[in-house]
Amino acid sequence: MPVNYTPPPPESLRPVAGVELGTAAARVKKWDRDDVVLVALAPGSQAAGVFTRNRFCAAPVVVCREHLERAGQVRALLINAGNANAGTGEQGLADARRCCAATAEMLGCAADEVLVYSTGVIMEPLPADRIVQALPVARASLRVDGWGAASRAIMTTDTVPKAASVHVKLGSAMISVTGMAKGAGMISPNMATMLGFVATDAAVGRSLLHTLTREIAEQSFNRITIDGDTSTNDSFVIVATGGSGAPALERADDARLPLLRSALLEVAQALAQAIVRDGEGATKFIAITVDGGRDSAECDAVARAIANSPLVKTAFFASDPNLGRIVCAIGNGAAADLDPAGVSFWLDDTLVVDRGGRAAAYREEDGQRAMAKSDIGVRVSLGRGSARSTVWTCDFSHDYVSINADYRS
């Protein structure tokens, strides 16, 4: 059960002109469900992506990077759940390329106009035969309102599908932005998340779209962590089809850009937070903001030290205001020259530590009350600057251990 998150009804997910989605059951694993998604994009669609920094990155990540570096347009995405095609060496690369080639042949485009994504078990050979065989079924089911079915087909240990949709008036044109994502464990994205897909029917030039994608990732998927493990497959892509007919955005000083950025960010943040709320075994959603830092990197390091500490996460699970563990995590994440005597922190609105020591007015009951909520805010002030950073995370429960001890069985 996700923490305070209900997936939007499929009918609320706005079609994006130029995007059709179809699904099929390729039996990538021994399960009885759709596990392959084909996303067909209108000619002229631009895409930009950011990917994992894990050095053992998966074969589809290598192939996506290659394809995106080439100049041309993007005509399709092919996504499978159940197998990550990671740690699979040369055979994995060949399998990923074969999936792209088969998709390209079916759709009548070039192989490097296809992007490929995989998520699931690592170090098992990808059943590329079965995925290729399922392509015609996926193609036959292509539809503009396929976002709901697609967001379900990319799930692995997710308990609910994640999707979000907004629209915004850009000049005289109404623009749609719709996206989907998956991920529940091995989540600590670095430049991207497990799998996140956002499409808009705005037209955006290649260079501007690349800049936008990095900015949006930094403020959404790169702000979450579930277990501190950056996966081999993290990928986030924004597709701009131009299907709305609105004039293309090409320059950073386009007056419409802030509106489009804000719409993209709203969808990306909703998806990123949904991943945390559906984190493996999560019972709490915790927003950690660190401010008063010299630069955002030091704020980020402290926020992540808190967010990834197993001791802090189990205390949140237990609703135990064991605030010493947060103090300890702050001390681990902080720069060597940070003066603890300048550090304060709040649990929701309750001041707990006041400039390095326990706040005089702090009462255990107040901490207890804040910890018992399912949405909790932690704010740390480092007391020496004006930079800030926010990270979203979840707690660490018995179910996290159960889920990860039983994952492959």
Next chain:
Amino acid sequence: MPVNYTPPPPESLRPVAGVELGTAAARVKKWDRDDVVLVALAPGSQAAGVFTRNRFCAAPVVVCREHLERAGQVRALLINAGNANAGTGEQGLADARRCCAATAEMLGCAADEVLVYSTGVIMEPLPADRIVQALPVARASLRVDGWGAASRAIMTTDTVPKAASVHVKLGSAMISVTGMAKGAGMISPNMATMLGFVATDAAVGRSLLHTLTREIAEQSFNRITIDGDTSTNDSFVIVATGGSGAPALERADDARLPLLRSALLEVAQALAQAIVRDGEGATKFIAITVDGGRDSAECDAVARAIANSPLVKTAFFASDPNLGRIVCAIGNGAAADLDPAGVSFWLDDTLVVDRGGRAAAYREEDGQRAMAKSDIGVRVSLGRGSARSTVWTCDFSHDYVSINADYRS
């Protein structure tokens, strides 16, 4: 229950000439057990210590550092369990100093000849009154064979006491080295561990003892991690009393030094590994060696990425050869320029990944067999150099969550 570790019988712990240990029940927490240890040292004893790098370091760590920086000898250690005196601000410092002053007054030495150590809950005021009141009882129980009782009195969530003892002939003199340690969670020492104490009746000059202590810590307590959280109180101290009557070691080229170093290291490694084997909720002991690196720092980073990954640790708990998680962790810990195609790894003697891909001969049954053992070896070769590093860790079980969700209740 610790993993393949039985505490040595108290009678096997050799007295160290010049060291007497006494215990008392100060009711630091609401429990009915000894929780204060007094270690009295003969005049002329030298001590050297290494301490946590956590920026929120505890009051006793601050006081110990001050006292050790001054030139003089050390006459006593005072240790309490149940309260860490960390995150306690100015009052905490005053409490730690007061404990030193009271001990010094009782023993007739200077306050800065007393070192003070605390372990337990963070951010609760230290009950210094009760500790000071317990000092006479601790003094009355001082005895040279007090190591067993002392190692029990410093326990917190430890399930067994940890102590070790060796003797070695240095020239014509027989030297004893005996030590004790505690720690079961918040364990990822950085220059030191939770609390580790080793004493020898060798005489060692101040500067040489300092060097030795750093070397020994680096090869013992700094090689372990349970949950990646470096505590606020990590402290490791070596005391050299000179009580054996053997001529003092003063210079790094003393021919007896390798023997003494080896004896100290044996005791320190036994204590460090005992801490891991008694890690909170541990069911497996895992030795991770990374070799073939460009330098030891890159080997260490990969070893720690594996050792601290919750996904790897839960897979070990489940005896699940989910080797993709180790691959993922390697990719997270590795330097940006590491070529995955050069990386191999073994589970015990089984080659699992052969230069970047699944080994042709690898069979799941072999992985399963290795994972099912309670002592497991992981070896990773980075394939580009001759440096190496080893880290010892444990798995991550339901009991870890239970222990840490219930710790304060």
